[in-house]
Amino acid sequence: MIITIARESGSGGYTVGAMLAKHYGIPIYDRDSLSGLAREQGIYDTMPMFFDELPAQGFLLALSMGASVKQINKPTAEAMTKLIGHQDCVIIGRCGNHIFRNRKDCVSIFTHGDKEARIAYKMKHWNFSRKEAEDIVFHSDQNRKDYHKFHTGENWGEAKYYDLCIDAIRLGHENTAQLIIQYISAVLA
Template identity: 30%
Template sequence: MSNRIITIEREYASGGREVGEMVAQKLGIPFYNREILQMASERCNVSPEYLETAEEAAPKSFLYTLMLTSSPTHTIEENLPLSDKVYIIETNIIRELAEKSDCVIVGRCASYILREMQNLFNVFIYADLKSRSERAITSYHVEARRVEAMLRKIDKRRETFYSINTGGNWYDKSNYDMCLNSGSLGTELCADLIVETAKKKIF
């Protein structure tokens, strides 16, 4: 029996990370988000901040990335720019984490990377503009005059990252088992719904 994995993709400032943390805590399993970036930075021997910049740079194309991730060689990886190498490294880390134990993984196309796993539960967290704007201002300290532009910018970056690396549509509901509006439900209820549904589906 394979390990049981919950993946969460989320709109910026929808509270997806907080939901993921609560789900992991309620189930008593590991939680991974920026921890994956930290692991990748150690393998690349560069700072997490520098790697995050590379992580945000889109790879050349979906087919190019698919070719490399399906049959990468040490020589090929050595010659790759960091923006392409980081996705391959993070892909390997995500697979290793999923093979190690049950866990919750936020972002980084984990739902696609682990799509062949039997016990996989994929969630998308979204929220209305007002709720996200308030969270961005109060929790992430984004200036009010810049908040809407920031929401659009980061959502577009995540959508592009997903599209290029998977060939799919980040917003396509068919990619997920559950889509939840944290703006109307609240993060606590979202976490409870994920936990209870995941218990019936994969736990």
């Protein structure tokens, strides 16, 4: 089973993912761990834009030369599939909902929440000033939106691209994890 979690900044998606990984006894992969895995397997240098969310100049150049989004992103999907293989895991971000969509054991989640509550979460848990937290939430969400659109052609956070979209701030992280566990039990039974 692969659980993919895309999330608005400050919604607690990583925290929920860690709870799910612990519950199922499976690894959790995020940007840093996937970049490390890609380096170990010698594929990082072929697509650093994907692993580290670097600017999209290479993509734009390829499009200007007539390549399609599908041609550009096929190697990315193949690299992620090679890295993950058939193991059970939680994937945070990295367009996991798109890349692993055709696996019957994939459950894709999008966590979101009230913007003010997400800013407050960043201030409390990361000790940011209000201005810093606002900037981080705004820029992280914008970068994730652009990154997802760039690599998939899809709108990040749009419900039709996920199995569940959950207000993890309103529900709370533990309740969100429990809801996902119940959902998984129902659909993958």
